[in-house]
Amino acid sequence: MKKTADIHRELLESHERIKPFIHHTPIYTSTQIDLLCDGKLFFKCENFQRAGAYKMRGALNAMMLLEDDKKSKGVVTHSSGNFAQALALAAKSLEIKAYIVMPENAPIVKKQAVKTYGGIIIESGPDISDREKTAEKIQQKTGATFIHPSNDYNVILGQATTSIELLEQVPNLDYIVGPVGGGGLIAGACLAAGHLGYNCKVIGVEPENVDDAYRSLLSGKIEYNTSTNTIADGLKTHLGDLNFPIIKKNIERIITVTEAEIIEAMKLIWERMKLVVEPSSAVALAGVLQQKDLFQNRKIGILISGGNVDLKNLPF
Amino acid sequence: MKKTADIHRELLESHERIKPFIHHTPIYTSTQIDLLCDGKLFFKCENFQRAGAYKMRGALNAMMLLEDDKKSKGVVTHSSGNFAQALALAAKSLEIKAYIVMPENAPIVKKQAVKTYGGIIIESGPDISDREKTAEKIQQKTGATFIHPSNDYNVILGQATTSIELLEQVPNLDYIVGPVGGGGLIAGACLAAGHLGYNCKVIGVEPENVDDAYRSLLSGKIEYNTSTNTIADGLKTHLGDLNFPIIKKNIERIITVTEAEIIEAMKLIWERMKLVVEPSSAVALAGVLQQKDLFQNRKIGILISGGNVDLKNLPF
Numbered sequence: 355m356k357k358t359a360d361i362h363r364e365l366l367e368s369h370e371r372i373k374p375f376i377h378h379t380p381i382y383t384s385t386q387i388d389l390l391c392d393g394k395l396f397f398k399c400e401n402f403q404r405a406g407a408y409k410m411r412g413a414l415n416a417m418m419l420l421e422d423d424k425k426s427k428g429v430v431t432h433s434s435g436n437f438a439q440a441l442a443l444a445a446k447s448l449e450i451k452a453y454i455v456m457p458e459n460a461p462i463v464k465k466q467a468v469k470t471y472g473g474i475i476i477e478s479g480p481d482i483s484d485r486e487k488t489a490e491k492i493q494q495k496t497g498a499t500f501i502h503p504s505n506d507y508n509v510i511l512g513q514a515t516t517s518i519e520l521l522e523q524v525p526n527l528d529y530i531v532g533p534v535g536g537g538g539l540i541a542g543a544c545l546a547a548g549h550l551g552y553n554c555k556v557i558g559v560e561p562e563n564v565d566d567a568y569r570s571l572l573s574g575k576i577e578y579n580t581s582t583n584t585i586a587d588g589l590k591t592h593l594g595d596l597n598f599p600i601i602k603k604n605i606e607r608i609i610t611v612t613e614a615e616i617i618e619a620m621k622l623i624w625e626r627m628k629l630v631v632e633p634s635s636a637v638a639l640a641g642v643l644q645q646k647d648l649f650q651n652r653k654i655g656i657l658i659s660g661g662n663v664d665l666k667n668l669p670f
Numbered sequence: 671m672k673k674t675a676d677i678h679r680e681l682l683e684s685h686e687r688i689k690p691f692i693h694h695t696p697i698y699t700s701t702q703i704d705l706l707c708d709g710k711l712f713f714k715c716e717n718f719q720r721a722g723a724y725k726m727r728g729a730l731n732a733m734m735l736l737e738d739d740k741k742s743k744g745v746v747t748h749s750s751g752n753f754a755q756a757l758a759l760a761a762k763s764l765e766i767k768a769y770i771v772m773p774e775n776a777p778i779v780k781k782q783a784v785k786t787y788g789g790i791i792i793e794s795g796p797d798i799s800d801r802e803k804t805a806e807k808i809q810q811k812t813g814a815t816f817i818h819p820s821n822d823y824n825v826i827l828g829q830a831t832t833s834i835e836l837l838e839q840v841p842n843l844d845y846i847v848g849p850v851g852g853g854g855l856i857a858g859a860c861l862a863a864g865h866l867g868y869n870c871k872v873i874g875v876e877p878e879n880v881d882d883a884y885r886s887l888l889s890g891k892i893e894y895n896t897s898t899n900t901i902a903d904g905l906k907t908h909l910g911d912l913n914f915p916i917i918k919k920n921i922e923r924i925i926t927v928t929e930a931e932i933i934e935a936m937k938l939i940w941e942r943m944k945l946v947v948e949p950s951s952a953v954a955l956a957g958v959l960q961q962k963d964l965f966q967n968r969k970i971g972i973l974i975s976g977g978n979v980d981l982k983n984l985p986f
Binding site for chain 2: 380382401402406621624625628629630631661665666668670
């Protein structure tokens with residue numbers, strides 16, 4: 355088990371490492387939304403991060419910690435979401451090759467974004483096992499290092515830098531509230547709040563329809579989703595064996611929210627705050643608005659994970 | 671005619687006057703959009719202003735310059751757009767009564783916003799003459815002072831503070847580019863750039879379908895629109911006798927853009943910059959993208975006028 359002092363150092367070193375390549379994203383507030391929950395909310399706006407999401411942080415940190423001979427052979431991942439774009443852009447910034455396995459049926463706009471950032475797209479079948487096999491082949495053929503979007507300790511440390519900045523920007527937070535998908539962002543928040551916060555608790559929020567993390571905390575082992583019917587497309591994945599222990603040890607609780615609550619929260623952020631955020635990001639605010647008693651008179655940091663949305667397919 | 675030194679002083683005094691009641695809005699940039707126009711763009715984000723638009727600035731300045739006995743009798747305007755909300759919120763901040771004449775058929779969401787800010791709504795018929803008559807009656811009955819949304823010198827000075835801040839935040843701008851509706855914002859930009867800029871030129875942009883200002887510059891007198899078929903609902907009005915001379919004297923030129931160009935620019939700002947902006951705001955970027963030769967290698971300030979949109983009625 356890692357020593358506290360080591361994790362503390364790793365967090366700060368990760369932040370220093372990636373700083374030259376990321377945006378220091380701003381905190382936004384809304385008097386009107388504060389009135390709705392009777393607390394004080396601070397939105398950490400990773401929708402303004404490079405490539406439109408916090409994922410850039412973890413991708414950079416993991417790549418920068420590779421040894422030089424590994425860097426020269428490139429990296430590979432499979433993703434049809436934000437991590438694909440983030441890894442491609444991070445690799446471009448570091449002048450490393452990035453192979454991105456994407457399902458044939460991935461939206462053209464997402465493929466274009468990866469190409470714009472210089473990523474090399476390899477198409478696979480639509481199933482997760484197809485993607486995994488294709489990524490394995492690329493590894494064998496090119497010697498590229500596989501980087502997992504959320505279940506990689508250096509990725510988690512990178513995502514933790516979102517919460518490190520939030521804790522610096524807003525002293526004495528009572529809570530950090532963030533969405534739970536693959537678990538990288540919330541595990542990072544747990545590490546940051548536990549080692550750099552002052553009595554700051556972490557709460558995760560999940561769609562009711564993909565409540566694998568909620569059930570995992572109850573059962574004590576990683577649970578999976580049988581269906582993934584949610585508008586929060588970034589949160590359909592399950593936890594991993596590296597991030598689950600961190601979450602289990604440090605998280606205060608997980609709140610689950612309905613699809614209607616997610617859409618209502620997303621509308622509030624767009625209309626009142628003038629911010630384009632993903633449904634996955636609105637999930638955190640939905641949790642706060644649902645559990646007003648818990649958050650009353652508290653200082654709450656909200657992790658706005660990203661802003662990559664399909665404008666042709668909005669829920670309003 | 672006013673002396674240069676007087677206007678200079680009025681600009682700075684207006685800014686100091688309203689500062690305690692407004693947000694100092696941020697400048698946003700986008701590497702990707704810069705690449706599209708081969709210039710360097712600086713977006714002054716008044717979508718983050720209180721009440722969601724720059725209009726708050728002019729409303730405050732005009733009201734704060736009223737004599738005390740006039741303040742006690744309140745203010746009145748007719749508007750179904752951003753100025754209605756702005757005047758109501760500015761009045762609330764200053765503890766002044768605000769009577770807002772709105773057409774019966776104004777969207778409920780806009781009426782609600784005015785009510786939230788404590789504005790007293792008086793309904794009128796839909797025509798501009800109905801609204802004017804109703805506002806006149808209110809003036810006679812209550813002694814309230816009429817404040818015009820754009821054709822009032824103190825309102826223009828207030829709107830000019832948007833450009834004052836932009837010039838402070840981004841030194842050595844070559845151009846300020848903004849939308850032209852009633853003329854308050856662009857006349858303010860002309861005053862600010864002329865008196866506080868360093869060789870900074872002002873360019874206005876208008877929808878082709880409501881090109882009254884473009885035609886007014888050609889003919890030398892105020893022209894009107896026969897139809898107002900544009901998505902940029904804030905730009906349907908014509909210039910006034912107080913702002914037209916300022917615009918005529920100082921503006922470099924007016925660019926007109928198509929509806930398709932407006933929608934494309936709006937999509938770029940939403941998708942790439944993650945900002946919720948009104949169609950009227952996107953008009954300025956549309957003009958820059960249309961006239962690339964003019965703006966190549968230049969430093970360009972873009973006035974993002976506001977972010978009040980109906981999410982149920984988007985053009986994407």
